[in-house]
Amino acid sequence: MSDVTFRLAHLGEDAAIKAFINEHFDMRLPLVNRPEFYHYYYAGRGGVPQFAVAEQDGRYLSAAGYVLANTSANPDVWVSVWVAVKGHNGVGLELMNALPGLTHARVLACNNIRAATCAMYRFLGWKAERMSHYYRLADLPAYSLASPGPKTILPVMGARVLKRVASAADLIPLGMPKTNHTPRKDMWYMMRRYFHFPHFHYDVWAAMNYGRADAYVVTRLVTAQDTGRAAVLRLVDYIGPDELLPQLGRAIDNILQESGAEYIDCYNAGISEEIWRAAGFVEREPGDGVVIPNYLTPPLLENTEYYYFTNEPEHFVIFRADGDQDRPNLPPDA
Numbered sequence: 001m002s003d004v005t006f007r008l009a010h011l012g013e014d015a016a017i018k019a020f021i022n023e024h025f026d027m028r029l030p031l032v033n034r035p036e037f038y039h040y041y042y043a044g045r046g047g048v049p050q051f052a053v054a055e056q057d058g059r060y061l062s063a064a065g066y067v068l069a070n071t072s073a074n075p076d077v078w079v080s081v082w083v084a085v086k087g088h089n090g091v092g093l094e095l096m097n098a099l100p101g102l103t104h105a106r107v108l109a110c111n112n113i114r115a116a117t118c119a120m121y122r123f124l125g126w127k128a129e130r131m132s133h134y135y136r137l138a139d140l141p142a143y144s145l146a147s148p149g150p151k152t153i154l155p156v157m158g159a160r161v162l163k164r165v166a167s168a169a170d171l172i173p174l175g176m177p178k179t180n181h182t183p184r185k186d187m188w189y190m191m192r193r194y195f196h197f198p199h200f201h202y203d204v205w206a207a208m209n210y211g212r213a214d215a216y217v218v219t220r221l222v223t224a225q226d227t228g229r230a231a232v233l234r235l236v237d238y239i240g241p242d243e244l245l246p247q248l249g250r251a252i253d254n255i256l257q258e259s260g261a262e263y264i265d266c267y268n269a270g271i272s273e274e275i276w277r278a279a280g281f282v283e284r285e286p287g288d289g290v291v292i293p294n295y296l297t298p299p300l301l302e303n304t305e306y307y308y309f310t311n312e313p314e315h316f317v318i319f320r321a322d323g324d325q326d327r328p329n330l331p332p333d334a
Helices: 014-024 035-042 089-103 115-123 168-174 187-195 242-259 273-278
Strands: 005-008 051-056 059-068 077-084 108-113 127-130 132-137 163-165 203-209 212-222 232-239 263-269 282-284 307-310
Touching (some): 014 059, 035 059, 089 108, 115 127, 132 242, 163 168, 168 187, 168 203, 187 203, 242 273, 273 282
Antiparallel strands (some): 051 059, 127 307, 203 212, 212 232
């Protein structure tokens, strides 16, 4: 028996990789089996599938799909689907450890891992933690989705305004803000993720400064028709310096009020609670009695916890829409 080989997938391996995942994963994944999702997440540039595989004697033992944050020669990468043959989880972990070198990635991360697997990633020397959940309530007499307990609405400040970016073409001249956050997102990513994503509509808001963007805030509105109860606004991404976020507190609150939503919420790790509080957001913590529902179509009136890992925690920032998250819950086959 030969040694295990770790390599990137080749052009034309799509069908074999899909068949392997469907055989060895514990459910049929929409990401792999719905053509629009597979093409969006895994059909890489030039048609080469964005997967790495562990192979022995011509047989796959593990496969890992990944999503790019930028188009540089050393991209930052989010791991997506990860599968190993039963009894070969160790090989699967070796493949994960090899992935930064195979992809030439500076930063490797994954959004929405299982809490029980955090110890496994820590074994590799990586950071694996719970994502914080922040929210801001609209000032309403009652709430049909949220159960906030004693109503807390923090004061907001800041004279900076947010301007809606109407199209991907309008985004280009605004440029990318200066930030030390990783994964580093580029213009290709912004246009593709927020203007060309299947099924969902996003609103991209720019904090302008002499024709350039100092920061972007990305939101997604879930309408009252969608939930059957009330609208909810999701803050799914922020690209910009931490210190600017509090200066956008009033502008974000204005978006919340104009949307008619019951609350705005945000899953994030990497930006401090102090910054979020200064921007008007309260942190929901496990066991505090507050319920800010995450699943909304239909509503599931309970909290959801998300976990993540990264191999490079310095300057690392993660949001709800990163990686393969913030997508509609669709059946596995179109």
